[in-house]
Amino acid sequence: MGVTCVCQVPVSEGKSVQQTVDILHKKLEQLGAVKQGNFWVDCETYHATGNATGQPSKLLYVMHNSETPLSCMALFEGGPGLSADANFDVLMVKLKSHFQNAKGHKVESRGVRYRYCDFLVKIGTVAMSSSARGISVEVEYCACVIPGDCWNLMKEFMQSFLGSNTPELPTVFTSKAEGLSVPVDCMDTMSQYLELFGRVRKQQVLPGSGVR
């Protein structure tokens, strides 16, 4: 896996989520990108229970990514993360006395996967309890694992179809103590999705839809 960048693309003025996604698809196809299957990323939220001190409990996020269907990623809010077998879900059920599933908080992004040269682009519709809330774009440059090396190159590529919506270097890389020259891993991608899902969860009204 290479360096990834996950960002949220606002819904175009006067357009629906699906229409905006279609525009992005068209732009990619005009570039010469080729459709290569579908993808999904999901995230469930768990509350840690039995907190004696009464402080606000820490949240645990359990995520899945179709790129790694045999794995399950668990991330503490602002804390460490781990990558485990898919059996981890079963373990979470057994641990329900300690971690309670926050029903209705499940967020997922589903969409089409495009390949362009050594780039993978995933345009997803972010949905919460099956209502569309926004659009996620993930760009992966598969040939390089060092964010500091290929960021400018990735930015140039993203500008070609995202225009002014091109994001800055993700904070997951800039905040690393080792700097921008350490190889990426799959948790970097997942924490970017987690951040995006967090933003989507907070935003109650779909931008551009006007009324509730």
Place this chain on the structure above:
Amino acid sequence: MADVMNVGVNLEAFSLAINAIQALRSSVTRVFDSLKDGMKNKETLEGREKVFITEFQDNLQSVNRDLNELERLSTLVGRPSESHPLHNSGLLSLDPVQDKTPLYSQLLQAYKWSNKLQYHAGLASSLLNQQSLKRSANQMGTSAKRRPKVQPSTLVLPIQYVDDVISRIGRMFPDMSIELFRPNGTSAVLLVTLGKVLKAIVVMRSLFIDRTIVRGFHENIYSEDGKLDIWSKSNYQAFQKVTDHATTALLHYQLPQMPDVVVRSFMTWLRSYIKLFQNPCQRCGKFLQEGLPPTWRDFRTLEAFHDTCRQ
């Protein structure tokens, strides 16, 4: 007549000699004719053989006689003067009908032309030799014939010497690590790791680079059985391109007499890929062209170009 004296040819003996040659030819023909016809019909087998043998002997004797005569005459003919710059072809100038057969003047022109050609070829060859790092240029020149003679001697370099040269090159570049393996006998295979950008497998024959394959830093270099995988190409188009260019570089850097210089030049060139994803193209100023970074590096300046921008 004075001309004839000059040339030093006895014309009378000459015409006699021509006659003698004709006689010799016809007597030789007779020998083969009688051999071809075989034995003629006679009452007894003995009689047939006898007649055939006598006839054969007579024929051979006449060949012998004619040959002797020709030899005798040939001493009388004398030798043409050798002072003429074009040797015997100079005799063509004696032809009185110049206008109809301008052979001699044409010959002189061809001679001058070939002299000039040789002179220019010599100049060109010495110029080309100054750039003998190019293997392809060498192959077109005269040294293409020389190369196979040079190679066998350098192909049997001691293993220790090869190891030394490689480790010396490895120390020259701190951002480049070179590991040496000998998976198949004496031939070395180098695993070159360039920063966190790429890994190149370089298959050697003695100190000559046989082939090379470039893969991404995070790609597998070992096959499933744990051996160095020297065949599979990279999964990424960028590194497939770099592999193509590296193969071109192997053809470019060539100096059969100093194989260590070639390896060093190649490694210096390969090292310029340390900024494969960081350098924009020197021509169009962009990072990407058809989805690929500038994968070409100029052999002399090591500047980065897209494959499509390098001309």
